[in-house]
């Protein structure tokens with residue numbers, strides 16, 4: 001019974017075809033004080049202070065870089081409150097009571113096309129840094145660091161593949177703001193003096209193809225093209241996307257910029273558009289609320305800092321409310337579990353997926369090999385698991401678990417319902433000892 005599992009259940013079709021619901025005026029917004037990359041912070045405001053939308057109100061500090069904290073509505077700083085972050089931890093959030101006036105900070109202003117055309121790469125990098133733009137597909141890696149490469153960039157890839165099942169937030173962004181996508185790509189091309197950009201989508205996204213083929217006719221000399229890639233998971237993994245779009249196979253651990261390539265998630269590109277055009281940080285984003293545990297799954301466009309609890313009633317509440325739920329922030333394959341819906345949409349939350357909790361029993365490994373055949377980086381998950389069970393560090397190191405991208409396919413494909421990926425995560429810890 002061998003199953004090479006690269007095609008996984010896809011439930012996207014219906015909600016991806018409906019417009020996102022605008023929910024942009026919550027009573028409170030909550031901004032994370034810390035995150036996985038920055039473990040301390042300082043605040044520039046005190047309780048009772050009025051803040052403007054986009055105002056710089058604090059700074060997160062990390063070992064490699066700092067992250068500015070911007071208010072995402074105008075209102076009053078009323079204190080701190082604990083909620084779950086997308087990393088699954090309960091942390092302090094800065095609570096701002098919305099005054100519903102949307103008073104923008106004076107740091108926001110509109111740049112004319114002529115002003116934008118004169119911006120150098122260093123100036124664009126500085127704007128991106130000050131606007132605290134990060135990888136909005138979930139990586140949260142600071143975008144300005146990518147812009148600092150001194151390598152010659154020949155091709156920019158825009159990752160709009162959204163290959164995990166259930167999530168359609170980028171799909172709606174692509175359809176609802178196509179001009180912002182194109183302008184964002186043009187600004188990135190200007191920064192890198194790059195003449196070629198590919199927007200990578202799954203080949204089955206007919207609606208996106210129709211919109212962009214038409215739109216790109218207005219930009220015949222832009223160098224921007226659609227690139228239809230595979231419909232399988234993990235097609236959105238950087239290495240696989242680059243291989244499919246350009247034919248270039250990166251060596252393990254090699255940076256794409258070594259081969260003249262740089263890639264951005266499509267939400268990040270729209271964030272770049274806002275930063276360059278309006279000097280604005282990310283204030284709103286698309287997010288998918290879905291899963292079998294909710295009555296009417298939907299896409300939303302919300303303010304960063306919105307509580308997930310606000311969105312549940314807008315989906316007509318929970319299906320089977322008496323049943324215990326499982327909450328996943330991000331995709332079902334690579335996302336993080338949180339214990340409740342008491343979590344906040346940060347810049348990098350693409351989705352929350354809610355399932356009724358199901359009890360399942362792991363069976364003994366039957367050595368079927370499905371996990372090995374499914375692994376996109378050609379590891380032997382079952383062997384790693386067995387080595388972890390007996391804590392054989394030398395064997396673990398030889399099996400190279402640090403190559404694992406935590407795609408979750410080994411657990412998904414396991415015929416015995418073993419959480420193989422959890423063993424690989426443990427193996428990574430052993431391998432680093």
Ligand code: SF4
Pocket residue numbers: 371374375376377378379381403404405406407408409410411421424
């Ligand atoms: S989680 Fe890691 S080991 Fe498992 S299939 Fe994905 S890359 Fe391979």
Ligand code: SF4
Pocket residue numbers: 364365366367368369370371372381382410413414415416417418420
């Ligand atoms: S761990 Fe699961 S998928 Fe892998 S060989 Fe064993 S039973 Fe098969």
